[in-house]
Amino acid sequence: MRIVIAEDNALLREGLVLLLTTNGHDVVATCAAGPEILPALRNHQPDAAVLDVRLPPTHRDEGIRAALEARRENSALPILVLSQYVEEAYAAELLEQGASGVGYLLKDRIGRIDQFLEALERITHGGTVLDPEVLTQVLSRKNAVNRLDHLTPREREVLELIAQGLANPAIAHRLTITERAVSKHIRSIFDKLGLPAEGNTMHRRVLAVLAYLAQDPA
Incomplete structure (x- = not known):
């Protein structure tokens, strides 16, 4: 699977690259800021994208905005959004464009490698993945x-x-x-x-x- 990663924390970004490549995936591009995401997606046409919600320059919602724009350009692009905290509005906004092929996980889940990889696999097959903490707080x-x-x-x-x-x-x-x-x-x-x-x-x-x-x- 060809994947684009957007994460500003260098240690976590390299950890994701290592995790994915050792499990047979190809990380075709990494981004450390919001404005880098859409050009990387357009240039590489990946099979999936893993995006942090908050990225430079403002550390507010660059990742989710890029995810929404990417889905408007290509509604079939599977996107897994990572967040440090539960942000219900972002989860709902992402789903409003279509529940198929999207995921929203807290970063804590990355440490549970099997769950993280399963979530990535699920969205690439058109499934939907939502962190249990998101579900608990939304409903x-x-x-x-x-x-x-x-x-x-x-x-x-x-x-x-x-x-x-x-x-x-x-x-x-x-x-x-x-x-x-x-x-x-x-x-x-x-x-x-x-x-x-x-x-x-x-x-x-x-x-x-x-x-x-x-x-x-x-």
């Missing part, structure tokens, strides 16, 4: 799981496909039902999960995905 795990029990088998199928990043037409095609039926199921899912009707539809889809993923955190 009430107990309430989310209990509410999922109220979904019908068909609603669970629809929610699973949403979590895979499929849009309504693709869900309708996969389940051999109409788009109108898909929309009806989604409205019912939102109601049963207690997601406010006044909320943005895309934001509610993200929260529904988080509820689904809370059953089996990465």
Whole structure:
């Protein structure tokens, strides 16, 4: 797998390079600042990107901004975002562009090598990976799981496909039902999960995905 890494901490950056290369991957570029990311991605066209949220020059949100722009340019690019702390807004913003092929992990997970490599592998196959701490803070795990029990088998199928990043037409095609039926199921899912009707539809889809993923955190 060809990978671009963006991390300003030199020790951690070199540690990631060593970890990935010793496990058979090819690190084609490393970046130490936000403005370096998009040119590296455009130039190398990697199979995946591993990006820190906070990078120079401001150490605020350069990494997540680059991730969002990269996904706008290439929605199929798998991106694994690393963060020192749980930053719920960034996790939700990343997912709003599509849950397929994205991950958000705390840096502590890198030390758990098998989990880190599994997360990277999962996003490159179109999966979604969210750190358990993110799930814990974004949702009430107990309430989310209990509410999922109220979904019908068909609603669970629809929610699973949403979590895979499929849009309504693709869900309708996969389940051999109409788009109108898909929309009806989604409205019912939102109601049963207690997601406010006044909320943005895309934001509610993200929260529904988080509820689904809370059953089996990465």
